[in-house]
Amino acid sequence: MQLNNFSPAQPRPMPVFLLVDTSGSMRGEKIQSVNMALRDMVASFRAVNDIRGEIQLAIITFGEEVTIAQELAPLDQLALTELEAAGKTPMGSALEFLLLMLEDKDIVLSRAYTPTVVLISDGIPTDVTRELWDKAVAGETTVADFLDWPPLNALHVSERGSKCIRLAMGIGDDANNEMLTAFVNRPGVPVIKARDARGIEEFFQWVTLSVTSRSVSKNPDMLAIPDFDDFADAEIVI
Amino acid sequence: MLNPEKLVGHTVFDEKGHPYRLAKVVGRGGQGVVFETDGSDFMVKIATAKDVVDRQELNRRYRWLLNREIDPDIRLVTPEAILAGLQTGYVMRRVKGHELLTRLLAPDPKVNFGQWFNQQTGGLRRRLLLGALIARVFDTLHLGGLAYCDLSDTNILVAKDPNLLSICLIDSDNLSISGQAQSLVLGTPLYMAPEVIAGRHQPDSLTDSYSLAVILFRLLRLGHPLIGDVVENGPPELEDRALLGEFSYIDHPDDATNRSSTTLPGEAVCSKDLSALFLRIFTIGINSRMARPTPAEWAEACLAAADNTTRCAHCSASFFPRPDQDQKNMVKCPWCGTLNAKPPMLLIRDATVDDDNKPIWARKVVGSLVLNEGQNLVVTARHVLSNKQGNDGDQIIASFRLNLDTGKTVIENKSDFNFWLAQPGKPWGTLKKRGNVEIDINGIIFFGKPTKDMTVRSGQIVRNWGG
Numbered sequence: 001m002q003l004n005n006f007s008p009a010q011p012r013p014m015p016v017f018l019l020v021d022t023s024g025s026m027r028g029e030k031i032q033s034v035n036m037a038l039r040d041m042v043a044s045f046r047a048v049n050d051i052r053g054e055i056q057l058a059i060i061t062f063g064e065e066v067t068i069a070q071e072l073a074p075l076d077q078l079a080l081t082e083l084e085a086a087g088k089t090p091m092g093s094a095l096e097f098l099l100l101m102l103e104d105k106d107i108v109l110s111r112a113y114t115p116t117v118v119l120i121s122d123g124i125p126t127d128v129t130r131e132l133w134d135k136a137v138a139g140e141t142t143v144a145d146f147l148d149w150p151p152l153n154a155l156h157v158s159e160r161g162s163k164c165i166r167l168a169m170g171i172g173d174d175a176n177n178e179m180l181t182a183f184v185n186r187p188g189v190p191v192i193k194a195r196d197a198r199g200i201e202e203f204f205q206w207v208t209l210s211v212t213s214r215s216v217s218k219n220p221d222m223l224a225i226p227d228f229d230d231f232a233d234a235e236i237v238i
Numbered sequence: 239m240l241n242p243e244k245l246v247g248h249t250v251f252d253e254k255g256h257p258y259r260l261a262k263v264v265g266r267g268g269q270g271v272v273f274e275t276d277g278s279d280f281m282v283k284i285a286t287a288k289d290v291v292d293r294q295e296l297n298r299r300y301r302w303l304l305n306r307e308i309d310p311d312i313r314l315v316t317p318e319a320i321l322a323g324l325q326t327g328y329v330m331r332r333v334k335g336h337e338l339l340t341r342l343l344a345p346d347p348k349v350n351f352g353q354w355f356n357q358q359t360g361g362l363r364r365r366l367l368l369g370a371l372i373a374r375v376f377d378t379l380h381l382g383g384l385a386y387c388d389l390s391d392t393n394i395l396v397a398k399d400p401n402l403l404s405i406c407l408i409d410s411d412n413l414s415i416s417g418q419a420q421s422l423v424l425g426t427p428l429y430m431a432p433e434v435i436a437g438r439h440q441p442d443s444l445t446d447s448y449s450l451a452v453i454l455f456r457l458l459r460l461g462h463p464l465i466g467d468v469v470e471n472g473p474p475e476l477e478d479r480a481l482l483g484e485f486s487y488i489d490h491p492d493d494a495t496n497r498s499s500t501t502l503p504g505e506a507v508c509s510k511d512l513s514a515l516f517l518r519i520f521t522i523g524i525n526s527r528m529a530r531p532t533p534a535e536w537a538e539a540c541l542a543a544a545d546n547t548t549r550c551a552h553c554s555a556s557f558f559p560r561p562d563q564d565q566k567n568m569v570k571c572p573w574c575g576t577l578n579a580k581p582p583m584l585l586i587r588d589a590t591v592d593d594d595n596k597p598i599w600a601r602k603v604v605g606s607l608v609l610n611e612g613q614n615l616v617v618t619a620r621h622v623l624s625n626k627q628g629n630d631g632d633q634i635i636a637s638f639r640l641n642l643d644t645g646k647t648v649i650e651n652k653s654d655f656n657f658w659l660a661q662p663g664k665p666w667g668t669l670k671k672r673g674n675v676e677i678d679i680n681g682i683i684f685f686g687k688p689t690k691d692m693t694v695r696s697g698q699i700v701r702n703w704g705g
Contacts, residue, residue, distance in 0.1 A: 110471070
């Protein structure tokens with residue numbers, strides 16, 4: 001064998017999935033902030049010096065339709081496009097998409113580190129039952145209501161879905177805290193709430209820090225959630 | 239945990255009141271964030287620890303490092319000043335023209351592997367010599383009773399220029415008196431000794447020795463000694479178990495369960511001595527701390543291996559010349575497969591005198607150096623002075639230069655003593671100090687005058703070595 005063409009080991013993937021609400025209500029300043037914060041996050045990921053894990057990013061958007069805006073790919077293969085906002089909030093379908101990707105062993109390899117899943121939304125999912133919708137609009141939903149919601153329930157009963165590290169941010173007063181809490185579903189991990197677009201950048205910095213500190217930590221599969229105190233403009237729900 | 243981006247643009251002060259404006263985040267680690275500063279050659283490290291007790295401990299440690307006289311031979315970046323005010327951290331010098339050792343461990347997927355290994359990062363000989371430099375730093379540290387405690391590829395800088403040999407250790411925060419470490423971090427998992435990962439032991443010089451061996455293994459072979467294909471392709475949990483020593487060494491002679499196909503083959507990038515040291519530490523040395531090779535053993539083995547490299551005439555990769563299976567007078571470059579003419583070697587043996595007081599030499603070869611054409615082969619004290627005590631091993635004794643057209647070698651005596659010469663069909667000769675002489679292939683040079691009471695080293699230039 002000639003060593004010029006030797007194939008050395010590839011680093012273990014460290015997948016990050018972003019689920020971004022691109023419904024009509026996100027239009028304007030909010031989606032702008034998401035785009036800017038996304039760009040900064042990728043730049044920060046690139047600055048991490050660690051070959052233990054290779055950060056990979058995928059983006060699923062839900063608005064007019066559910067789209068994979070970015071297939072799961074390493075940082076140097078990303079083709080980021082500006083996200084645009086229009087339409088409803090089909091979050092349930094987005095979660096189903098996510099679960100399909102998480103469970104696909106050709107997408108998330110067995111050798112990968114536990115994925116991080118990040119959910120950003122400013123509203124109530126529109127693909128829920130009439131009953132749940134009415135309850136949510138009236139502000140009467142509980143966390144349990146959403147734990148029973150089929151798309152979230154499916155995520156939490158799946159082995160890979162329940163294992164992954166879930167972080168969530170609600171923007172504005174219409175974001176449904178119970179739903180976000182049911183999504184995160186882990187004691188000690190806060191749901192972050194921003195009054196408006198200004199909190200988005202800080203949330204992304206927090207996500208960046210939790211991903212990068214995992215990549216340099218003793219055990220990248222361990223939960224490493226930074227304190228949110230330093231990101232004080234937004235507030236913590238739990 | 240602090241959000242480093244928020245500090246960019248802010249000014250911090252050291253205890254003497256010097257200001258440093260934080261310009262850019264240049265590194266993040268488990269313990270802190272490193273910033274470049276505006277308009278100065280200093281960098282600032284700010285600790286991420288929030289706990290007051292941890293921060294007090296860090297400040298105590300910085301002060302200890304600041305006040306300690308570190309041997310200037312140790313290439314180590316230590317605090318120059320301690321930050322005052324709200325932030326816990328210190329000021330250090332920027333090391334110019336260097337980059338993280340990480341770059342030598344992570345192949346660039348955009349270029350051909352051989353191109354990356356041999357051209358972009360300098361090739362085997364450079365890696366061996368860098369390995370020796372790293373080992374020497376640890377030799378000096380350990381002799382001084384210190385342990386580094388947090389060895390990893392992100393804590394070692396190497397010269398950016400692939401033609402230069404220079405290393406420097408950074409992140410000295412965990413430097414401790416060996417045996418007294420109360421380290422805030424235990425290290426970087428890939429490099430941590432199993433007893434540290436398992437929580438049975440605090441880092442000390444013997445865990446340093448383990449980490450050093452992993453660094454050298456990765457530098458030469460680009461894999462991990464305990465991560466074979468089974469572990470590599472399995473879930474991350476398997477890797478955690480492997481790092482604890484639950485899987486065998488990938489080159490274990492009697493246990494093939496953890497072989498690696500993604501690690502460079504040992505015979506291509508390690509000498510016999512290096513392979514033996516790796517075998518020792520990653521088999522019995524896993525649990526038996528005292529069996530771990532010392533940094534001095536690594537340094538010696540790396541240097542000796544570098545002496546035995548040659549350069550491929552076709553692709554210019556550096557490699558260990560080993561006789562080809564079919565054409566015994568040729569050596570095959572493992573990188574491009576080109577057959578090169580076997581380069582002559584200088585074989586070092588002990589010499590003494592016979593009953594007639596004529597020099598004779600032992601059969602056993604104690605060292606060898608490849609004599610590459612057109613290149614000055616520098617012979618130092620460590621090669622030819624058997625009694626190393628009181629000698630600087632790097633002191634230059636002689637230089638050899640081979641001219642392939644004439645087949646002769648010019649030898650310069652750069653020592654402060656006379657050499658003796660024995661050449662086929664010629665009378666005995668001497669080579670006075672500071673003189674030079676031209677000798678034929680197979681000629682023998684005695685580094686000093688052997689007597690009945692004193693053995694000296696001899697060197698013979700041979701073309702037909704290794705059968």
